[in-house]
Amino acid sequence: MPVITNIADLKRLHKCRTPKMFYDYAESGSYTEQTFRENTEDFAQIRLNQRVAVDMTGRSTKSQMLGQDVAMPVALAPVGLTGMQRADGEIKAAKAAEKFGVPYTLSTMSICSIEDVAENTSAPFWFQIYTLTDDDYNKRVLERARAAGCSALVITVDLQLLGQRHKDLKNGLSAPPKFTLPVLLDLATKWRWGIEMLQTKRRFFGNIVGHVDSAGDPSSLASWTAEKFDQSLNWDRIKQLMDMWGGKVILKGILTTEDAEMAAATGADAIVVSNHGGRQLDGALSSIRVLPSIVSAVGDKTEVWLDSGIRSGQDVLKALALGAKGVMIGRAYVNGLGAMGEAGVTTALEVIQKELDTSMALCGERRIDQLGRHDVLVPQGFFDTYS
Numbered sequence: 001m002p003v004i005t006n007i008a009d010l011k012r013l014h015k016c017r018t019p020k021m022f023y024d025y026a027e028s029g030s031y032t033e034q035t036f037r038e039n040t041e042d043f044a045q046i047r048l049n050q051r052v053a054v055d056m057t058g059r060s061t062k063s064q065m066l067g068q069d070v071a072m073p074v075a076l077a078p079v080g081l082t083g084m085q086r087a088d089g090e091i092k093a094a095k096a097a098e099k100f101g102v103p104y105t106l107s108t109m110s111i112c113s114i115e116d117v118a119e120n121t122s123a124p125f126w127f128q129i130y131t132l133t134d135d136d137y138n139k140r141v142l143e144r145a146r147a148a149g150c151s152a153l154v155i156t157v158d159l160q161l162l163g164q165r166h167k168d169l170k171n172g173l174s175a176p177p178k179f180t181l182p183v184l185l186d187l188a189t190k191w192r193w194g195i196e197m198l199q200t201k202r203r204f205f206g207n208i209v210g211h212v213d214s215a216g217d218p219s220s221l222a223s224w225t226a227e228k229f230d231q232s233l234n235w236d237r238i239k240q241l242m243d244m245w246g247g248k249v250i251l252k253g254i255l256t257t258e259d260a261e262m263a264a265a266t267g268a269d270a271i272v273v274s275n276h277g278g279r280q281l282d283g284a285l286s287s288i289r290v291l292p293s294i295v296s297a298v299g300d301k302t303e304v305w306l307d308s309g310i311r312s313g314q315d316v317l318k319a320l321a322l323g324a325k326g327v328m329i330g331r332a333y334v335n336g337l338g339a340m341g342e343a344g345v346t347t348a349l350e351v352i353q354k355e356l357d358t359s360m361a362l363c364g365e366r367r368i369d370q371l372g373r374h375d376v377l378v379p380q381g382f383f384d385t386y387s
Helices: 007-017 020-026 034-045 089-100 114-120 135-147 166-171 181-187 191-198 218-228 235-245 257-265 287-298 313-321 331-362
Strands: 063-065 068-070 074-076 126-130 152-156 249-254 270-273 303-307 326-329
Touching: 007 020, 007 331, 020 166, 020 181, 020 331, 034 287, 074 089, 074 331, 089 114, 089 331, 114 135, 126 135, 135 235, 152 235, 235 249, 249 257, 257 270, 257 287, 270 287, 287 303, 287 313, 313 326, 313 331, 326 331
Parallel strands: 074 326, 126 152, 152 249, 249 270, 270 303, 303 326
Antiparallel strands: 063 068
């Protein structure tokens, strides 16, 4: 067992053990990848404010997200194709999250179905849905989520059409992979991944294939999704989806104060400041740069969380200090999953929690609700560079 000290260690193992097309799917952005890079680069510009001679005993990273007790205010974000990073990946990630005590979000574009995850876990999880035009499918998939005991719905509002991701096109991304010569040569070096995949029946998009007449097999799935993403999406339509669900709702993909105010006005229980990990509008600002203005705009009308760029417990601390009530992680836990399966997701969470706990102590803080602007040092003009 290699010694894992940070998420970068898991990322290196992930790259070695997972087929190239699926590793690249996780570790890439759209077009020039400027926003993808700046999500992490901008976090690195923010410094932590060290304090000494402050009692640091009795610390706790415990908090709440949507009224749910959590071991730390970190939720696993919805990530498509997780079951291609590792066989039964969604089940493994959900089990790790449940045991650790943080929320797990299942993507509509998951390999394991809603029912697969529900049958293998006991804690309620969250379900993510895209803004699709097919209300018959929407109603049926939401009913399945309710039947599975999902406690909240995450509506992704920043994916009405796909930002182009060059690596996915060049790799011929598909689930399961098409056995071209380059793919076969790559798979020959990923034997552990291949053996596990041969032992599972879950290799297709479990929430779609078999549940939609026009997408009854993997070959017709791409055309179905291309047709069904709702490019006419507006706030009235988002409210319709919220009413269709009838429970707690999180709106993910907010980057401006105007959209944050509109999202809060819909009655959303939480909003997620996110640029989709740099995978949609390349050239958009990083999530951390816009976070304080959004927090200021909506006040306590809704919970504000941050997604995109979190790679460490220090990043979590910075986001919380700048006003977020919680964060979502995607790549960090997927790196763990691709590296070591369920144990890798657990390791990723342990790494982040330990970094958060230690950094809180050295900043002189003992509780999550004590974190604030006084804990970080931000470059002059950092939030006012662009207008």
